[in-house]
Amino acid sequence: MNLPLFCPIPISDPERIQLAHGEGARLTRRLIREELLAAFSNPFLAPLADAATLPDLGGRLVMTTDSSVVSPLFFPGGDIGSLAIHGAINDLAVSGAEPMYLSVALILEEGLPMETLRRVIRSMKDAAQACGVSIVTGDTKVVPHGEADQLFICTTGIGRLRPGADLGAHRVRPGDRILVSGTLGDHGLAILGSREGLEFGDQLCSDSAPLHHLIAVLLSSGANVRFMRDATRGGVAAVLHELVEQSGLTARLYETALPVSPAARGACELLGLDPLHIANEGKLVAVVAEESADAAVAILQSHPLGIHAAVIGEATSALPPQVLITNPFGQLRVIDEPSGAPLPRIC
Amino acid sequence: MCLGIPGRLVERSPLADGSLTAGLVEFDGLRRSVCLELVPDAAVGDYVVVHAGIAISRIDADEAERLLQHLRTMGETEFPAETAS
Amino acid sequence: MKFVDEYRDPQLAERLVTTLHETVTRPWTVMEVCGGQTHTLVRSGIDRMIPETFTLVHGPGCPVCVTPLEMIDRALEIAARPEVTFCSFGDMLRVPGTARDLLRVRADGGDVRVVYSPLDAVTLAEKYPDREVVFFAVGFETTAPATALAVSHARRRGLSNFSMLVSHVLVRPAMEMILAAPQNRVQGFLAAGHVCTVMGYEGYHDLAAKYRVPIVVTGFEPVDLLDGLLMLAKQLEAGRNDVENQYARSVSREGNRHAQAAIAEVYEICDRPWRGLGVLPMSGLRLRPAYYDMDAERRFPSAAPASIEPAECRSGEVLVGLLRPDQCEAFGTRCTPEHPLGAPMVSSEGACAAYWKYGRLPSAQTSEPG
Numbered sequence: 001m002n003l004p005l006f007c008p009i010p011i012s013d014p015e016r017i018q019l020a021h022g023e024g025a026r027l028t029r030r031l032i033r034e035e036l037l038a039a040f041s042n043p044f045l046a047p048l049a050d051a052a053t054l055p056d057l058g059g060r061l062v063m064t065t066d067s068s069v070v071s072p073l074f075f076p077g078g079d080i081g082s083l084a085i086h087g088a089i090n091d092l093a094v095s096g097a098e099p100m101y102l103s104v105a106l107i108l109e110e111g112l113p114m115e116t117l118r119r120v121i122r123s124m125k126d127a128a129q130a131c132g133v134s135i136v137t138g139d140t141k142v143v144p145h146g147e148a149d150q151l152f153i154c155t156t157g158i159g160r161l162r163p164g165a166d167l168g169a170h171r172v173r174p175g176d177r178i179l180v181s182g183t184l185g186d187h188g189l190a191i192l193g194s195r196e197g198l199e200f201g202d203q204l205c206s207d208s209a210p211l212h213h214l215i216a217v218l219l220s221s222g223a224n225v226r227f228m229r230d231a232t233r234g235g236v237a238a239v240l241h242e243l244v245e246q247s248g249l250t251a252r253l254y255e256t257a258l259p260v261s262p263a264a265r266g267a268c269e270l271l272g273l274d275p276l277h278i279a280n281e282g283k284l285v286a287v288v289a290e291e292s293a294d295a296a297v298a299i300l301q302s303h304p305l306g307i308h309a310a311v312i313g314e315a316t317s318a319l320p321p322q323v324l325i326t327n328p329f330g331q332l333r334v335i336d337e338p339s340g341a342p343l344p345r346i347c
Numbered sequence: 348m349c350l351g352i353p354g355r356l357v358e359r360s361p362l363a364d365g366s367l368t369a370g371l372v373e374f375d376g377l378r379r380s381v382c383l384e385l386v387p388d389a390a391v392g393d394y395v396v397v398h399a400g401i402a403i404s405r406i407d408a409d410e411a412e413r414l415l416q417h418l419r420t421m422g423e424t425e426f427p428a429e430t431a432s
Numbered sequence: 433m434k435f436v437d438e439y440r441d442p443q444l445a446e447r448l449v450t451t452l453h454e455t456v457t458r459p460w461t462v463m464e465v466c467g468g469q470t471h472t473l474v475r476s477g478i479d480r481m482i483p484e485t486f487t488l489v490h491g492p493g494c495p496v497c498v499t500p501l502e503m504i505d506r507a508l509e510i511a512a513r514p515e516v517t518f519c520s521f522g523d524m525l526r527v528p529g530t531a532r533d534l535l536r537v538r539a540d541g542g543d544v545r546v547v548y549s550p551l552d553a554v555t556l557a558e559k560y561p562d563r564e565v566v567f568f569a570v571g572f573e574t575t576a577p578a579t580a581l582a583v584s585h586a587r588r589r590g591l592s593n594f595s596m597l598v599s600h601v602l603v604r605p606a607m608e609m610i611l612a613a614p615q616n617r618v619q620g621f622l623a624a625g626h627v628c629t630v631m632g633y634e635g636y637h638d639l640a641a642k643y644r645v646p647i648v649v650t651g652f653e654p655v656d657l658l659d660g661l662l663m664l665a666k667q668l669e670a671g672r673n674d675v676e677n678q679y680a681r682s683v684s685r686e687g688n689r690h691a692q693a694a695i696a697e698v699y700e701i702c703d704r705p706w707r708g709l710g711v712l713p714m715s716g717l718r719l720r721p722a723y724y725d726m727d728a729e730r731r732f733p734s735a736a737p738a739s740i741e742p743a744e745c746r747s748g749e750v751l752v753g754l755l756r757p758d759q760c761e762a763f764g765t766r767c768t769p770e771h772p773l774g775a776p777m778v779s780s781e782g783a784c785a786a787y788w789k790y791g792r793l794p795s796a797q798t799s800e801p802g
Contacts, residue, residue: 199380263376264376265377270352271522322794327475328440329442331476331477333790334790334794353434367581367585375433382578384581386688396626396629398578399521400578401578403626407681410681411438411681414678
């Protein structure tokens with residue numbers, strides 16, 4: 001059945017997203033009310049106005065935005081919904097802010113099963129609730145079939161800066177230690193396994209997690225934390241390249257110190273990949289003053305999300321700004337900036 | 348050339364009609380199904396070298412140990428101060 | 433990881449390096465054939481640990497790198513067909529054809545899939561009977577048994593929608609070509625351990641005798657490579673030219689008979705062009721007549737224009753060890769993994785890629801403690 005492009009009468013398949021759901025009229029309102037408001041319910045969202053009016057935060061505002069375009073939508077250890085929530089929360093947390101409010105913009109592909117959308121919304125609701133943040137405003141658009149890969153999510157987060165927090169590359173000094181809160185590459189390998197059908201099953205799970213609590217514990221401990229990032233696409237290597245560029249110092253790692261889970265190790269060996277270049281979604285990279293490093297690692301290790309925390313290197317001014325690693329044979333070499341998606345090496 | 352990784356054979360899959368001999372091989376913490384058609388002698392517990400999803404050899408553990416022993420004791424007479432590994 | 437970690441032991445490596453330094457009294461030039469060995473050598477820094485007079489040159493053991501441009505262009509053409517699901521190893525996706533690469537074809541809507549094993553492509557063919565599933569069979573003798581099994585398996589399952597674009601090459605003819613070249617400097621070979629796992633090393637004895645070069649079948653871990661280099665050094669210093677097996681835990685003299693049988697069932701030897709090196713007689717594998725129906729080159733007629741090599745790419749010289757990647761003027765400037773001039777910069781087994789990823793030394797290196 002061929003319908004003209006702009007048909008005012010909705011095609012009847014209530015179990016799938018239709019273009020009309022994004023037109024701002026009856027179906028949109030119903031979608032928002034029945035699916036989104038019901039899930040995210042809170043007083044700021046309830047009026048369903050064009051914007052949310054928030055109370056005075058009583059501190060400096062920190063704001064971030066994040067897009068989730070992960071495929072597949074559901075993977076071992078998480079899904080696009082929880083990823084979107086955690087991503088925004090983590091960006092705020094590593095900036096020294098307490099995450100408070102989120103906005104959610106959905107871009108849906110015509111034909112997306114309602115059940116899929118509900119699953120994602122449920123996941124977002126659970127993640128937000130577990131983190132104590134409210135989703136206070138949002139937007140929904142629908143694009144024709146084929147013009148978006150099922151579902152994209154954009155989240156913007158607002159938080160309140162912790163009093164006294166001053167984090168950034170400008171604070172990093174030679175001799176500072178580079179820490180990571182846990183094992184490298186878990187998320188990227190889980191996605192790669194799911195996407196390329198590599199039969200990893202549940203052996204490799206995404207590490208998608210909110211880091212704000214872990215970070216709060218670290219910052220409250222009095223450790224002299226200079227700089228933080230959550231390692232996402234491009235892995236720890238990408239974070240360190242950013243650090244080097246912004247600080248003008250060199251980051252030097254020790255290969256034997258990198259925490260990697262046995263399954264991730266096996267996968268990297270099998271596929272010829274370097275865990276430093278593979279995405280994480282729930283790992284903190286922190287630069288702390290040398291004298292704080294041991295205590296900081298201990299603090300992280302005492303938290304469930306940081307049990308494999310380790311010092312992996314240091315900042316130095318002895319060499320021009322670059323990211324280096326000492327391999328197990330004592331040889332120093334350059335770590336490249338990650339470029340594009342890693343592909344399994346075969347031959 | 349080619350990337351061949353040793354893994355431990357943990358399970359031989361039962362044969363199905365018209366399908367290739369397969370099994371489950373463990374690489375550190377990761378398990379993956381591997382075609383065992385080319386290593387009919389490999390038994391559970393053996394290590395095999397896997398390339399492109401196919402086991403191409405069974406690792407000779409005795410040879411492996413022999414080499415390591417040779418390397419560990421190499422030069423011992425020239426370095427009497429070194430502790431034995 | 434058992435049978436991996438022991439061969440990465442820094443203490444054993446150090447011992448081997450020391451012994452190597454004591455063994456080498458004169459300049460020697462040796463070649464490791466396999467790209468996987470090149471990567472380990474550069475990544476572990478072994479090339480910087482061995483005596484300066486013991487020169488390592490890198491060989492053409494990167495099957496992705498030596499796949500002819502015409503074959504790449506053929507693959508791109510087939511992959512772009514709407515009815516085709518084109519499967520290949522991950523390496524191939526960024527290899528530049530005349531106008532584009534597989535990644536580009538995928539971005540333009542082609543159904544291009546990365547697979548880890550050729551058997552995965554057969555599974556896809558069974559799962560999607562309405563699709564024409566084509567597997568890009570690139571690789572040396574290590575990979576040929578896998579692709580051969582894929583063909584046999586597809587035949588047994590009665591699949592009519594599976595075919596392969598075959599570009600297998602054999603190592604020994606390339607080694608002979610290098611040794612026979614008038615400007616050859618290679619005095620010894622580290623032979624490829626996994627090729628020999630499949631093929632054995634019987635075939636190297638006459639090569640070693642004819643050209644008077646020692647050949648040591650070697651594994652892929654740092655300790656294996658150092659051990660292989662030491663064995664070569666000892667032979668060279670003693671004026672010997674024997675074939676030895678360093679990788680005995682995986683390689684036997686006759687190789688894997690089952691693997692050889694699998695290859696022989698499906699393939700026959702043919703002449704093959706090697707990118708950058710020209711046609712090497714009897715250096716490739718092609719499907720036997722009984723399997724012509726599974727030959728993608730026959731199944732999909734070609735309408736492609738002539739292939740044009742980029743003039744500036746010197747991969748031919750790199751592949752036979754006449755040019756080190758970092759000696760090429762385009763290295764890191766006009767040729768990078770993002771915009772490569774040739775295959776060695778994007779293949780994970782390519783020498784240029786190895787130097788790019790692992791071989792760039794820290795700038796202004798001070799005398800760092802190790």
